[in-house]
Amino acid sequence: MAHAVISCLHANLAAVEAVLSDIEQLGIDRITCLGDLVGYGPQPNEVVELIRARSIPTCQGCWDEDIIEGLNACECSYPSQLAERRGQQAHHWTAAQLSEENKEFLASLPFSLRRDRLLFVHGSPNSQHEYLLPDMDAFAALERVEAAEADTLFCGHTHRPYVRDLCEGSIRLRVRRSAASAPAGGKPLKERLAQAPPPTPTEQEVALPVRRIVNAGSVGEPRHGGTNATYVIHDEQTDLVEIREVPYDVERTCQAILATGLPPLFAWRLRHGFEYAERADDPGHVCER
Template identity: 30%
Template structure:
């Protein structure tokens, strides 16, 4: 089973179109979107339309949740006054240009998607969330304490957890020693961002989750993650921001991948 997962498009239509061109050239069995379709660029309606017309199952990101409810709060953890002011412009602009049908679509998106597979020795649970199972806007960074990450996954009843929100991709394999001396493995995967990367690489990113037919949490290698980066027309997306009322800082962020 090869499952493509993408997230955090943030109204960047050139990046989304390049993503579709890339993923459609690969052999995948399913595709899912982990949220934050809108915000920070000028194409929220077009991005929503592209995902809807393809029938791609999607969940709500924190930005989608806010815009879906006509809120002026995107649930973003801005750190500086400049970021807060820029954020106000972005969510106000998105609320202004979003169409009624697209807003209703965002409002109806589920909080998570659970996929249950017939594993080799027991059922295998794969959970798709935006931030975390606990909160749509919780940040699960790569340096999260292992016990904390395991506790989050155990409480959610999942063996493989995929998420976005931080825009920084990684795959952590968590070791779970058992009383009988064996070891089980849980997988926590941040799938990165299609339209607003923050890991220093401005290319769009997504993942393909590979699960063997006999996938098991007892066999580490039976579940693997392929991180994919693709080129897109960054200048087109950045220029669109600069030609709008959105802060120019968002254009520079696309250029730098920060």
Template identity: 30%
Template sequence: MLLAVFTDLHANREALEACLAHAKERQADQFAFLGDLVGYGADPGWVLDTVMAYVNRGAYVLMGNHDLGVLQDDRKDMNPNARLVVEWTREQLDEGQRNFIRDLPMQFEIEQCLFVHANAWAPERWEYVDGAMEAARSMRATNAAITFCGHVHTPSLYHMNHSGKVGSFTPISDLSVPLSRLRRWLAQPGSVGQPRDGNPAACYALFDTQQLELTFFRVPYDTETASQKVLAAGLPASLAQRLIHGG
């Protein structure tokens, strides 16, 4: 199976359309969405409807912290911009979309792979895997050979050998990485809707579950239109600029 893994879509229609088209051109068999479907961007309803349509065809989907924020009245753990957009987002969604979010799981497993939004040791606490120490903690918290997670908005790949030593590297777009069965792995595909590594191109990954090969991709999209939509919705200008500059 060739699995397309998307995370941190953040209500960015233009980025999601580009990534879905890119994955279909490469004949992806299945799709997984690892949370934060909404937040920051201007098209939460369209993104949710699109993901819901994929779920109806068998795709997998998780809840992210911004998705959960839409359901909560207390969002003190969010920064002011994120909180403002989540409050705006809730007003844009209908009951069916909110119910879809409410029913989303925190994790799922496919063929010895664990999928979470933030980390494996406490998915519901939204703590970041942003270094080797946190990656090791996450890998040790599961028996899965490969963990996929998002939340960090930058693509990265960690590996751990039998002695517990952890290494990492920044993946190169369109270059296949064989995942040795002698190691444990933690992959972060990067954000579809709001990359933060200085490159505005959208991120996602394709995983060949038979060959155990993982390929990261950067997909250019119409950042100008996505940015202008953020401004037109009355959302913070800094969020529009972040799409243009990728950070």
């Protein structure tokens, strides 16, 4: 049975509608959402209400958490101080727009969802704010999946889709045996150990289990170099994963961003499919609250 995994909708109603239509045309009726229903985009209430109306199982994203907990919950990094100020503006605007009912829905979302050996999170099993990038150290990536007791970990947050198989790995262990062969007798233990032959180190190689990380990318704010919305389809029988790109009416969303008074740069970035538009302002800046 195939199921669809979507993430990072970011209040972009046109993109969400296009992706849900694509899923429906494929005949898939099981969908899991990895959060970030709001933030940056101009239709937070409409997107939340659409997910609620479809009863799509959803875990809480970092923007969903921050809207409920406030900006002090943020563990984000911004490429510049200007980018951080724009993020704050989007946060305050979104919080003011959302209905109390929709805020309660965001607050009720679980940190993760699990189905057998499949785990669904927004950022990582550790935090909604942790980025599992495709070039992350292989051992650290494997640790995230294995510690969560999953075979496949579905995540979002980076806005860049990928499938990473963690296989053909091993750990080489160097073991020193204890000095159990120390001579017996009435001598003190310290003296007996000193007379014992030095322990002989042995090496052992342990094969690591095959695990997988699947990033669903972003429906509402793609950052993979194009403007198409992205999501993934997982066939549970064959274990195959397909990354899908869906075109949508980008201009409709851009015009709505401008009409609401959100930073015009959000529309410009969305229209061009750029990951960052303000990296040159202060590339060393890290958001700290």
